[in-house]
Amino acid sequence: VGEFDLIARYFARPVRRAALGVGDDCALLCPRPGTQLAISTDTLVAGRHFFADVAPHALGHKALAVNLSDLAACGAQPLAFTLALTLPAADEAWLAGFASGLLALADAHGCELIGGDTTAGPLSITITVFGEVPQGRALLRSGAQPGDDIYVSGTLGDARLALNALQGQRPLPPEVLAHARQRLETPSPRVALGLALRGLATSAIDLSDGLLGDLGHILERSRVGAEVEADDAIELIASRAYFTGATSQFSSEDWRQQAYPLALAGGDDYELLFTAAPQCRAEVAQAAATAQTPVARVGRITAQPGLRVRDAQGQNLAAHFASFDHFA
């Protein structure tokens, strides 16, 4: 079958919100008066962002999830997306799985596929996502204030734990790996939390490269510093019970040394990192409850520039961790 048939079969659906969807030179989108369009683009490349043999359903989910996560970090309501899909060959079973994972997440967020491009080449996926945010209400990286609490949603480090295990660097029992792998392969974009934090969070970013690296972007944009409590961060590793439970073979100190890099620099968490004034703790708890998404405090913003990461002994770990950098 040809390209146009493939697109029609797996991706073309009746247009709902957009004025015009897949099948013309452009899609047409009409944002409501008083709103701004939030736009983000992310590429996933085989061998770099995913294993080439990952389940296509999971890959479809993740390709959109990482983009929705950017909308969440801006407090934007998802509207629509375009898909640029580069494939070595037109494998129908693969496409069917990819489309079902992609469109299930799209439907869950009311986010409509409005256009795209399918080309032959090394497997990669670029999605550009569109969201709506009331004029002037987007969450930015630039608003953190000295004294603000630093929060993280959900869990940290499990995605990296799974990656390490799948790369053969760390054996894990099957049930531990299975859960961690879900975090790696099918992250949940925190869209509801982002919406609930509008007008409340002073800054926000999504965690794609690791807590410290992404916090660094907030510090740079907001021209502030931060103190992070490493032992609060490692509490957020969902798999910690395996390492710290009664039957664990790991000492508490062994665990800490393994846990710090997972929680602080693991990457691929797709949680929200955000800041809010300390007098707003009850409102943050209410926003988390509304969004049915747990949040936890992991530090505070300081007027003093730089990033300090305190371990249990009060030592600064910051120098041990560098941001994941795609070309580093």
Place this chain on the structure above:
Amino acid sequence: VGEFDLIARYFARPVRRAALGVGDDCALLCPRPGTQLAISTDTLVAGRHFFADVAPHALGHKALAVNLSDLAACGAQPLAFTLALTLPAADEAWLAGFASGLLALADAHGCELIGGDTTAGPLSITITVFGEVPQGRALLRSGAQPGDDIYVSGTLGDARLALNALQGQRPLPPEVLAHARQRLETPSPRVALGLALRGLATSAIDLSDGLLGDLGHILERSRVGAEVEADDAIELIASRAYFTGATSQFSSEDWRQQAYPLALAGGDDYELLFTAAPQCRAEVAQAAATAQTPVARVGRITAQPGLRVRDAQGQNLAAHFASFDHFA
């Protein structure tokens, strides 16, 4: 240097129209009241859409040009674009050339880079472009009417001629190749013509896959047929003087047989194909003059379904040409 440095150095520029540009989780764009946003995505893959050793300046130009061409085909005014760039390595000389070609064309059209993603992997470029069109005034593929004239802007077939020469399939004198290669590597998106055709053209598409294949999309969407005059189409090959001039070694019939596939199925022309009512010929000529873009009639729309391509002898060539299909 790291990814973020590269982006900052070559692509980050002061934001003009967008509310927020490169450097946050999302860009923010605020279309004017009464307008729709026209959106299109195109990917260029090394080895498929361009030679890996193409001049980076030309590649930057073309990556945006093919997207602007989609806006032109909708009659949309370019606003902004996102860039997803996948590179084998962070080669600064390459990036500088790519960025200069990309941003020169962007500036020429007042089209602002508002976001993107840079990843390591096999060389490919996905651009998503945003344009503005007054509500309900976009040129679509679906409005062609029986009796309408079929027009093509500019020239046809020279891009394919250059591709054939560069692939060693057809020797060309250096000056002929140089011109044809410009058409292949640095096409001119017909944005001004698209704007001038609003309210005048009944349908439009840009020529990326070849005249007959792209006309086929209009016929399908408009539920009509067409007759194309092959000898009118080959008149639009800019390099024809080389093949048909007094010193040419080609017979007139030799030339026709070589010219038909170039003009009718060459691909990569990035001209506009559009339809307009025959009583609007003077207005079409005026639109072409306003846009400083030549246009020529190459056929007409018919109520009878199907595509008929008449050669000089009145024979139907349609069966000889199939649309370029990326997975065919």
